[in-house]
Structure formats: C-alpha cells, structure tokens
Amino acid sequence: MWKSIFKSVTTFKAGVLIIFCNNDDTNNSTVTKKQLVGNYANIAFANYKKAYDDAVFLETAIxxxxxxxxxxxxxxxxxxxxxxxxxxxxxxxxxxxDGPIIVLR
Structure with missing residues (x-):
C-alpha cells in the first residue's frame, strides 16, 4: 500500500517538476494554470472514484x-x-x- 502511495505522489511531483522546470527552447507548447489544475482535478477524481467503487464493494462484502x-x-x-x-x-x-492546490493559487 505505501509503495503505491509513494509511487503516485512521486510520479505526480515528477510530472509537475518536468512541466515547471523544462528549459527546452524547442518546445513551443505551454501549459496554462487552468490546464494544470484541470489535469490535477482529473487525476484526483479518478483516484477518489476508484476508492469509492472499492468502498461500495467492501460494504457489500461485509x-x-x-x-x-x-x-x-x-x-x-x-x-x-x-x-x-x-x-x-x-x-x-x-x-x-501544502500540496499543489495551494501552490497553484
């Protein structure tokens, strides 16, 4: 369990670092704050949806x-x-x- 949490947090932080620390001048695409927050919200929603679905299954099993x-x-x-x-x-x-939501405000 802790390995998956660590992996999720590490992957997310690495993605944020890559987005903000990319100094590659050949990359003309920019990520807006709205896109970043939207992507974060989609990731959070998917995680909470999976947890909810598993909770419903657990309740039924109990x-x-x-x-x-x-x-x-x-x-x-x-x-x-x-x-x-x-x-x-x-x-x-x-x-x-102190997560990304506060940083993005």
Whole structure:
C-alpha cells in the first residue's frame, strides 16, 4: 500500500517538476494554470472514484459476510478490504495542506 502511495505522489511531483522546470527552447507548447489544475482535478477524481467503487464493494462484502458468515465470504471481505485500502491510500496525497492546490493559487 505505501509503495503505491509513494509511487503516485512521486510520479505526480515528477510530472509537475518536468512541466515547471523544462528549459527546452524547442518546445513551443505551454501549459496554462487552468490546464494544470484541470489535469490535477482529473487525476484526483479518478483516484477518489476508484476508492469509492472499492468502498461500495467492501460494504457489500461485509454485509454478505455478516449475514452469512462462511469462510468463503470472509475471504471475499478480506480481499475487498485490501483492495479498498490500496485505492484509498492513493487519495491521501490529495489531502496534504501544502500540496499543489495551494501552490497553484
């Protein structure tokens, strides 16, 4: 889980650094603040959507397990929990107080 969080945050920061630190004069394209914020919002939305979908699946798995406590339902609930923690962990990068949103204002 922590590896995926670190990978997501590192990838995002590397992308921002490449955009802002690109001194290549042959590249005539410029990225506007609106495009950068829009891309960040799309990434955040995709991460939160995945976490939400996994949370709904986890809720269903837990209700199924509590209604019918079998070994198979317990395994499904454990698997759902692991998937949810993985996707939820990637959303934590968007909650840092000193993150990109404040920098872009």
């Amino acid at each position: 209700y199924t397990f509590t209604a019918t406590p079998t070994e198979a339902n317990f395994t499904i609930a454990k698997t759902a929990w692991k998937a949810f923690r993985e996707s939820y962990g990637t959303t934590e990068a968007f909650r840092f107080a």
